[in-house]
Amino acid sequence: MDEHFLLLYPKNPAWAPASLAPLLDALKAIGFLGAERGAALYSAGADYLGLVTYLGCSPQIALGDNEAATTIRVAGIFETPQFVQGANLKPPRCPRCRKPLKKPVVSLAASDELQCSHCGHAACACAFDWRHSACCARVRIEISNVFESEAVPGETLAACLEQASGEVWDYCYVRRG
Numbered sequence: 001m002d003e004h005f006l007l008l009y010p011k012n013p014a015w016a017p018a019s020l021a022p023l024l025d026a027l028k029a030i031g032f033l034g035a036e037r038g039a040a041l042y043s044a045g046a047d048y049l050g051l052v053t054y055l056g057c058s059p060q061i062a063l064g065d066n067e068a069a070t071t072i073r074v075a076g077i078f079e080t081p082q083f084v085q086g087a088n089l090k091p092p093r094c095p096r097c098r099k100p101l102k103k104p105v106v107s108l109a110a111s112d113e114l115q116c117s118h119c120g121h122a123a124c125a126c127a128f129d130w131r132h133s134a135c136c137a138r139v140r141i142e143i144s145n146v147f148e149s150e151a152v153p154g155e156t157l158a159a160c161l162e163q164a165s166g167e168v169w170d171y172c173y174v175r176r177g
C-alpha cells in the first residue's frame with residue numbers, strides 16, 4: 001500500500017544543525033511533537049491540528065498513539081544533502097528560465113546534474129524547482145498519512161522552524177509505494 005507524506009525541510013540544502021535537540025525541543029514546546037514512539041519518531045502532539053493546515057472540508061485524520069495514526073519522524077542529520085523523491089515526482093522547473101523540463105526517469109541523487117533543454121543552464125538536482133514533489137536537505141521532518149496537497153505547514157509551525165534553525169523552511173509531498 002502506498003504511503004503518503006508531507007515533508008518539511010530547510011530551503012538551504014547545505015544547512016544542518018549541530019544537533020537535533022534545539023529543534024526537537026522547540027517542536028515539543030509548541031505541541032507539534034507528542035509521545036516518542038521510537039528513535040526520532042513521534043506521535044502528533046496535542047496542538048498538531050493547529051499547526052498543520054488541512055485544506056479539504058472533511059479530512060480523515062487519525063491522531064493519537066495507535067498504530068495507524070499519523071506519525072512525525074525527524075530524519076537526519078545527514079553528512080551531505082539527500083534528494084528525496086517519490087512516485088509523485090513532477091517535472092522540475094529550470095531555476096534560470098523557469099520553463100519545465102522532462103521528468104527524470106531515474107532516481108536522482110543530490111549531486112546529479114541536470115541540464116535545461118530550453119536555455120542550457122546546468123546545475124545539480126537540488127537547484128531545480130520540483131514544485132513541492134521532492135526535497136534536498138540534510139535534515140527533514142516527515143509527517144505520515146498526508147496526501148498530496150492535502151495539508152500545508154501553518155504560520156506558527158513555519159515560524160517555529162525558522163526561529164529554532166535560523167533558516168527558512170519549505171515543504172513537499174512524497175508518495176512511497
Ligand SMILES: [Zn+2]
Pocket residue numbers: 094095096097098099116117118119120121
Ligand atoms: Zn532553463
